Amino acid sequence: MLNPDSVKPIYVQIAEWLETEILQERFKADDKMYSQYQLADQFNINPATAAKGLTILADAGILYKKRGLGMFVTEQAADQIRHRRINETLTALVSEIVEEAAHLNVGEQELIHMIQQEGKRRKGAVR
Structure with missing residues (x-):
């Protein structure tokens, strides 16, 4: 899963892991994505690091935000x-x-x- 010894920052590894989850259809279009706090708990990392990984995917158009509800997978993700x-x-x-x-x-x-x-x-x- 995450490799703390990798040259890739943890937040990039989080984004790539989430992409793989989408590719393996663990998350489909319009599914609610893990929150930054769920990711932080799951990987024992800082929530801000997890949020940065989610932001990468949102900026790339892979996730979208629903105010007050969280992040969701886009149709074309x-x-x-x-x-x-x-x-x-x-x-x-x-x-x-x-x-x-x-x-x-x-x-x-x-x-x-x-x-x-x-x-x-x-x-x-x-x-």
């Missing part, structure tokens, strides 16, 4: 998260993998095979 993670995170990771493969003289087909094997391994582990 999962699509937005998926789109951003593919275009930013996944693209950067693929670029790093391809660069490392080139340094090691690993060809495209071998790299594709490695990715396919990992996919098969993960599918077997899920069952």
